[in-house]
Amino acid sequence: MDKHLALVAPHRKEHENCTFCPKLCRHSCPVSTVEGRETTTPWGKMTALHHADTGMLDLSPELAATFYACSGCLRCTEFCDHGNRPYDALAAGRTEALSAGVAPREAASVVEEHTRRAAKAAEHGVSLFGPTAGARVAETAFVPGCSACVTRPDDAKSARAVVEALLGQEVRVVTAGCCGLPLHDAGDREGFLDAARRFLELLGRSRRVVFQDPGCMMALAKQAPALGLAHELELVHLTELAAAHLERFAPLGDAPAEVRYHDPCRLGRGLGVYDAPRALLAKILGRSPEGFYHQRNLAECSGAGAQLPRVFPETAARIADERLRDHAMRGGGALVTACPSSAHTLSKRDPNVQVLEISSLLERSLGL
Numbered sequence: 134m135d136k137h138l139a140l141v142a143p144h145r146k147e148h149e150n151c152t153f154c155p156k157l158c159r160h161s162c163p164v165s166t167v168e169g170r171e172t173t174t175p176w177g178k179m180t181a182l183h184h185a186d187t188g189m190l191d192l193s194p195e196l197a198a199t200f201y202a203c204s205g206c207l208r209c210t211e212f213c214d215h216g217n218r219p220y221d222a223l224a225a226g227r228t229e230a231l232s233a234g235v236a237p238r239e240a241a242s243v244v245e246e247h248t249r250r251a252a253k254a255a256e257h258g259v260s261l262f263g264p265t266a267g268a269r270v271a272e273t274a275f276v277p278g279c280s281a282c283v284t285r286p287d288d289a290k291s292a293r294a295v296v297e298a299l300l301g302q303e304v305r306v307v308t309a310g311c312c313g314l315p316l317h318d319a320g321d322r323e324g325f326l327d328a329a330r331r332f333l334e335l336l337g338r339s340r341r342v343v344f345q346d347p348g349c350m351m352a353l354a355k356q357a358p359a360l361g362l363a364h365e366l367e368l369v370h371l372t373e374l375a376a377a378h379l380e381r382f383a384p385l386g387d388a389p390a391e392v393r394y395h396d397p398c399r400l401g402r403g404l405g406v407y408d409a410p411r412a413l414l415a416k417i418l419g420r421s422p423e424g425f426y427h428q429r430n431l432a433e434c435s436g437a438g439a440q441l442p443r444v445f446p447e448t449a450a451r452i453a454d455e456r457l458r459d460h461a462m463r464g465g466g467a468l469v470t471a472c473p474s475s476a477h478t479l480s481k482r483d484p485n486v487q488v489l490e491i492s493s494l495l496e497r498s499l500g501l
């Protein structure tokens with residue numbers, strides 16, 4: 134049969150591989166693990182995409198919903214002999230579903246509300262950093278990200294202080310704009326590319342850009358270029374910049390007794406940054422941080438990504454609960470992450486757990 138999903142066509146090899154695969158990555162997906170359903174395994178979601186692409190099944194709202202049952206954690210790829218990336222293929226399926234008017238209502242509302250939400254985040258940015266922070270011309274720009282500005286403002290301020298202390302100069306704080314990742318994950322590819330293009334133009338006045346949120350960084354470092362939006366900016370994560378100045382960080386006398394580091398999916402599997410946060414925590418704590426049962430490239434996600442909390446909030450919450458359960462079973466203590474979205478999600482699920490975004494520890498360790 135003829136294919137009828139043009140944007141899914143470049144992913145045909147992947148969805149064919151998955152459809153005829155004996156589900157070798159079945160255990161890897163946080164969504165199907167908490168839901169206990171075959172439909173939401175990587176195999177199930179990619180088979181749905183295959184059937185929609187080949188015309189064997191209509192692209193119905195029910196079928197389209199499965200494309201959204203993915204947190205974009207990239208974990209399945211680690212177990213795939215083909216190196217398949219279901220997240221990217223499903224994102225193409227989301228775009229087809231949104232343009233066909235069969236995407237989940239919650240995903241469509243992400244697109245409808247994006248301008249208002251981005252403006253609200255920018256307002257938070259102005260209240261945190263002042264109205265002229267983004268206007269300064271400086272070699273280095275700092276992007277805290279919408280999520281940090283809205284949900285973890287103290288961490289955003291800490292991160293900015295750390296960047297300026299390490300560089301010994303003021304940086305441009307860019308909060309007037311959004312990388313467009315929410316649009317990408319809701320299925321609005323053109324909206325994502327427009328937003329990313331405008332944001333890159335804004336950033337382009339600086340040579341180097343330091344990110345606090347690995348999601349924003351991955352959107353501009355990996356996802357936008359993969360969709361044809363190339364650029365030559367130097368993009369660096371806060372932990373990479375800090376680890377390059379490791380000698381500046383001093384042990385904290387009052388560090389929490391037990392500290393467990395959680396690898397954010399987009400910082401780890403997305404950007405390949407595993408060692409920098411661990412080196413920083415080892416310096417600050419005077420010992421290596423504890424870990425979760427699965428770590429580094431096999432770490433399990435917090436459920437915060439790819440609009441899963443908007444479209445399937447109960448599933449996202451149960452994924453976060455699983456991480457908190459693992460943390461408690463291993464002895465509890467402070468849970469440290471290097472992602473404001475993960476920190477927000479995990480702390481919201483259990484306010485009794487001390488969840489720290491790494492910026493606050495870095496700031497204190499520098500004696501700021």
Ligand code: SF4
Pocket residue numbers: 150151152154155156157158159175176179209210212213214215216217218219
């Ligand atoms: S991602 Fe790879 S391992 Fe997982 S179902 Fe597809 S082909 Fe199989």
Ligand code: SF4
Pocket residue numbers: 161162163164174175178202203204205206207208209210219220
């Ligand atoms: S990227 Fe993560 S959530 Fe999405 S299918 Fe793969 S394992 Fe599941």
